Amino acid sequence: MSSEELQNTDTEARFEFKKEESSAFEAEKGLTEETIRVISEDKNEPEWMLERRLRALRVFQEMPMPDDWPGAPDLSEVDVDEIVPYIRPDIDARGGADNWEDLPDEIQDTFDKLGIPEAEKNALSGVGAQYESEIVYQNMQEQWEEKGVVFCDMDKAVQDHEEILKEYFMTKAVPPSDNKFAALHGAVWSGGSFVYVPEDTTVEMPVQAYFRMNSDGMGQFEHTLIIAEENSEVHYIEGCSAPKYSEFNLHSGGVEVFVKENAHVQYSTVQNWSKNTYNLNTKRAIAEEDATMEWVSGSMGSKATMLYPSTILKGPGATDNHITIAFAGEGQDIDTGAKVYHNAPDTKSTIESKSISKDGGRTNYRGLVHIADGAKDSSTAVECDALMFDNNSTSDTMPYMEIQESQVDVAHEATVGKIGDEDVFYLQSRGLDDDDAKQMIVAGFIEPITEELPIEYAVELNRLIELEMEGSLG
Amino acid sequence: MSTQVHANLTEEQVQKISSDLDEPQWMLQQRLEALEALEDLEMPKVIRTPGRDWTNLDALEFDRFVDPLDRAQEKDRVDAEGVEVLGWAEALEEHSDLIEEQFGSVVDPQRDYLTALSTALFSAGTVIYVPEGVVAEDVKVRTRMNSRSLFNYTLVIAEQSASVAILERQSTGEESVAPAQDGAFDGTEGRRYYSGVVEAVAGENAHIQYGALQNLTEDTYNYQVKRGHAGSYGQVNWIEGNIGTRLTKSSVETRLLGEGSESKIVGAFFGHEDQHFDVASRVWHEAEHTTADLVTRGVLDDEARSVYEGVQDVGDSAWSTNSYQRENTLMLSDESEADASPKLIINNHDTEASHSATVGQVDDEDLLYMVSRGIDEEDATDMLVEGFFVPVLEEVAVDELRDDLETLVSERLD
Numbered sequence: 076m077s078s079e080e081l082q083n084t085d086t087e088a089r090f091e092f093k094k095e096e097s098s099a100f101e102a103e104k105g106l107t108e109e110t111i112r113v114i115s116e117d118k119n120e121p122e123w124m125l126e127r128r129l130r131a132l133r134v135f136q137e138m139p140m141p142d143d144w145p146g147a148p149d150l151s152e153v154d155v156d157e158i159v160p161y162i163r164p165d166i167d168a169r170g171g172a173d174n175w176e177d178l179p180d181e182i183q184d185t186f187d188k189l190g191i192p193e194a195e196k197n198a199l200s201g202v203g204a205q206y207e208s209e210i211v212y213q214n215m216q217e218q219w220e221e222k223g224v225v226f227c228d229m230d231k232a233v234q235d236h237e238e239i240l241k242e243y244f245m246t247k248a249v250p251p252s253d254n255k256f257a258a259l260h261g262a263v264w265s266g267g268s269f270v271y272v273p274e275d276t277t278v279e280m281p282v283q284a285y286f287r288m289n290s291d292g293m294g295q296f297e298h299t300l301i302i303a304e305e306n307s308e309v310h311y312i313e314g315c316s317a318p319k320y321s322e323f324n325l326h327s328g329g330v331e332v333f334v335k336e337n338a339h340v341q342y343s344t345v346q347n348w349s350k351n352t353y354n355l356n357t358k359r360a361i362a363e364e365d366a367t368m369e370w371v372s373g374s375m376g377s378k379a380t381m382l383y384p385s386t387i388l389k390g391p392g393a394t395d396n397h398i399t400i401a402f403a404g405e406g407q408d409i410d411t412g413a414k415v416y417h418n419a420p421d422t423k424s425t426i427e428s429k430s431i432s433k434d435g436g437r438t439n440y441r442g443l444v445h446i447a448d449g450a451k452d453s454s455t456a457v458e459c460d461a462l463m464f465d466n467n468s469t470s471d472t473m474p475y476m477e478i479q480e481s482q483v484d485v486a487h488e489a490t491v492g493k494i495g496d497e498d499v500f501y502l503q504s505r506g507l508d509d510d511d512a513k514q515m516i517v518a519g520f521i522e523p524i525t526e527e528l529p530i531e532y533a534v535e536l537n538r539l540i541e542l543e544m545e546g547s548l549g
Numbered sequence: 550m551s552t553q554v555h556a557n558l559t560e561e562q563v564q565k566i567s568s569d570l571d572e573p574q575w576m577l578q579q580r581l582e583a584l585e586a587l588e589d590l591e592m593p594k595v596i597r598t599p600g601r602d603w604t605n606l607d608a609l610e611f612d613r614f615v616d617p618l619d620r621a622q623e624k625d626r627v628d629a630e631g632v633e634v635l636g637w638a639e640a641l642e643e644h645s646d647l648i649e650e651q652f653g654s655v656v657d658p659q660r661d662y663l664t665a666l667s668t669a670l671f672s673a674g675t676v677i678y679v680p681e682g683v684v685a686e687d688v689k690v691r692t693r694m695n696s697r698s699l700f701n702y703t704l705v706i707a708e709q710s711a712s713v714a715i716l717e718r719q720s721t722g723e724e725s726v727a728p729a730q731d732g733a734f735d736g737t738e739g740r741r742y743y744s745g746v747v748e749a750v751a752g753e754n755a756h757i758q759y760g761a762l763q764n765l766t767e768d769t770y771n772y773q774v775k776r777g778h779a780g781s782y783g784q785v786n787w788i789e790g791n792i793g794t795r796l797t798k799s800s801v802e803t804r805l806l807g808e809g810s811e812s813k814i815v816g817a818f819f820g821h822e823d824q825h826f827d828v829a830s831r832v833w834h835e836a837e838h839t840t841a842d843l844v845t846r847g848v849l850d851d852e853a854r855s856v857y858e859g860v861q862d863v864g865d866s867a868w869s870t871n872s873y874q875r876e877n878t879l880m881l882s883d884e885s886e887a888d889a890s891p892k893l894i895i896n897n898h899d900t901e902a903s904h905s906a907t908v909g910q911v912d913d914e915d916l917l918y919m920v921s922r923g924i925d926e927e928d929a930t931d932m933l934v935e936g937f938f939v940p941v942l943e944e945v946a947v948d949e950l951r952d953d954l955e956t957l958v959s960e961r962l963d
Binding site for chain 2: 481
């Protein structure tokens with residue numbers, strides 16, 4: 076899909092529609108050991124995976140809610156028992172249909188509106204589209220398959236790549252004990268993507284997966300596992316959007332990324348969950364010697380987001396870059412940031428955060444930089460800029476720095492300000508109206524983020540912001 | 550946790566402290582209420598990140614070294630023309646109504662466990678009263694602690710268009726009794742506890758500069774809250790130097806309540822050996838056209854550890870706010886640790902706010918340059934450390950405070 080075509084799509088229509096539910100299997104409401112067993116059995120999982128799920132369930136039941144953080148979003152409405160953890164769309168082909176045409180019309184229609192196949196045809200090397208909890212469409216262009224690159228849904232990976240999953244799945248990067256919602260995820264996870272890039276392999280085009288939730292009261296718990304072997308390179312894109320519902324939704328995904336020696340992984344997300352979704356994710360990367368991890372995150376949707384992608388710089392010379400943008404409108408509380416652990420010498424990290432709050436929305440940058448004793452000659456630079464539109468909104472910045480090594484270079488900077496009257500006036504004097512002027516200023520404000528994304532995503536991000544701002548200014 | 554002290558604190562002790570100071574009934578009441586509240590109060594908040602508490606206050610073991618009736622201390626109070634600098638008993642005699650009105654109006658006497666403990670037990674008190682229009686410099690209060698525990702309270706009132714610069718010094722007296730009588734077996738030998746609460750009220754167009762230099766012995770645990778209210782066009786400026794103590798938990802705060810009010814909070818610390826400084830600068834913008842500037846610089850040597858929290862809170866009625874914060878830490882040793890959390894809480898968009906924080910070591914190039922000019926490396930490092938404090942020292946208007954701070958820094962470098 077060309078950027079021009081995408082521009083002409085009615086953005087509102089693309090993000091505000093909802094399909095009739097039609098599911099083959101719907102788990103009983105509520106979360107019990109029995110529910111977990113049903114999920115596992117229905118997926119025909121090996122015994123070890125069932126055991127991991129049950130262990131995670133026990134951790135979940137024991138852990139407290141993260142409600143003692145200063146300024147944490149209100150999660151009191153999150154009632155896990157009300158979430159149907161697992162819904163499998165009514166399709167025959169488990170593990171994804173191989174051809175777009177084989178998908179049910181309704182699902183095709185949903186993804187058509189999101190522009191998936193066009194995007195794939197044009198630029199993307201593989202698309203895993205998740206409708207409800209399972210990957211229903213999988214495709215990997217042949218050229219990558221020949222090189223040994225694996226891109227498949229996680230349920231398939233449990234069957235086909237059992238040994239790798241046994242080693243990596245929620246054992247090293249995101250153990251269920253990390254936080255209550257990671258534990259929940261470990262118990263009820265379903266769907267998601269598995270990406271394996273062999274040594275010395277560069278995946279030149281981005282790998283993309285699109286997630287959607289489309290059932291009332293449904294939680295989505297997809298798991299993404301990316302392993303980039305030595306000297307490999309891959310860019311993974313995750314996009315999320317869900318239609319609006321009256322009942323609340325819970326999204327609690329898990330992402331684990333292993334960046335081996337001298338490998339390079341970029342993980343990009345544009346999140347546009349509906350305004351009643353609680354988006355509570357755990358994302359973590361482990362970077363080995365001279366590896367580079369890059370997180371690019373746009374948080375536009377959801378009622379409340381708590382998301383702090385983190386990287387453990389385990390090997391000497393490893394690098395981590397975060398670029399994050401948060402946009403909170405009416406009723407939204409976007410609490411997001413980054414965590415970096417410098418656990419080896421000569422490691423570097425940068426965090427660049429941009430947030431915009433308007434119409435009573437709240438953004439908070441919450442970040443942690445930890446430099447361990449012995450991580451000599453490490454450096455970190457954190458920059459947070461916030462733009463506020465009005466007096467009902469809130470913009471908070473809460474960075475935490477723990478520095479246990481003296482031979483380091485640590486810098487943190489943050490600014491908060493309103494949209495500049497003079498800038499708006501200047502643009503108006505050039506013939507733009509107030510709304511357009513402000514949109515242009517916002518587009519400029521977030522440009523450092525958009526320029527990191529492939530053109531389709533950058534355009535989509537700009538369109539989403541345009542949509543957020545339409546009619547609410549003036 | 551909060552029940553631990555109770556065992557050896559009684560109402561009778563509190564009554565004795567109060568009657569020794571000839572306090573009126575309302576003050577005794579304040580103390581007894583604070584004592585009673587101890588049971589339900591929590592320790593002051595400390596920053597928590599996954600798996601870590603930045604300061605462990607529970608390790609204080611207050612019941613072991615707080616002796617409420619051992620109150621030995623010495624105070625020098627140097628007043629300036631037109632300013633009344635009064636001891637607690639005398640102040641109550643002369644300004645009872647004013648004190649009753651202001652006591653606890655800035656710092657909640659039951660804000661947390663340690664503040665309530667201070668309210669119940671303070672025996673050393675000072676009131677600095679600056680009547681309308683009086684302009685004074687060089688008010689000095691020097692406290693020497695000669696006991697195992699000491700609870701100090703200071704109230705500063707500057708009336709309309711008054712201006713005052715105050716210097717407070719806290720040190721341990723040479724005649725200090727050997728603390729911890731039973732230290733031989735309870736493991737608390739040599740430990741002391743100092744607690745200080747300062748309330749400052751600046752009326753319309755009044756200026757208060759309050760400089761404090763803390764140089765207590767390194768067996769002392771120290772808890773301090775300093776908080777000011779600034780009225781319209783008023784200013785409350787703080788300077789806080791921390792050199793001594795084994796553990797300091799200190800918060801310096803200003804509420805900008807009046808239109809056009811301002812606050813500057815300047816902090817300096819220099820930790821060595823196993824010292825732990827947990828310091829905070831906090832400002833609340835609650836009116837239009839207010840300005841705040843928070844500047845802290847600290848140096849850490851040996852296994853010393855610092856925890857810094859800075860808060861700039863802009864309320865939704867604080868139109869046209871300017872708020873700035875800078876924190877810089879210099880680490881001289883690999884064993885030291887510097888934790889920092891500069892926070893912005895912004896609820897009004899008509900704000901220009903920024904903060905920055907850095908942690909680093911002595912710049913190699915600076916050092917190389919100086920060594921190449923014939924200065925040996927140790928002297929060069931010392932000079933760079935002294936230079937590091939210059940931006941903070943420049944903010945100090947009281948000569949004695951600046952000189953003392955400089956002296957203490959260079960003594961520590963020897």
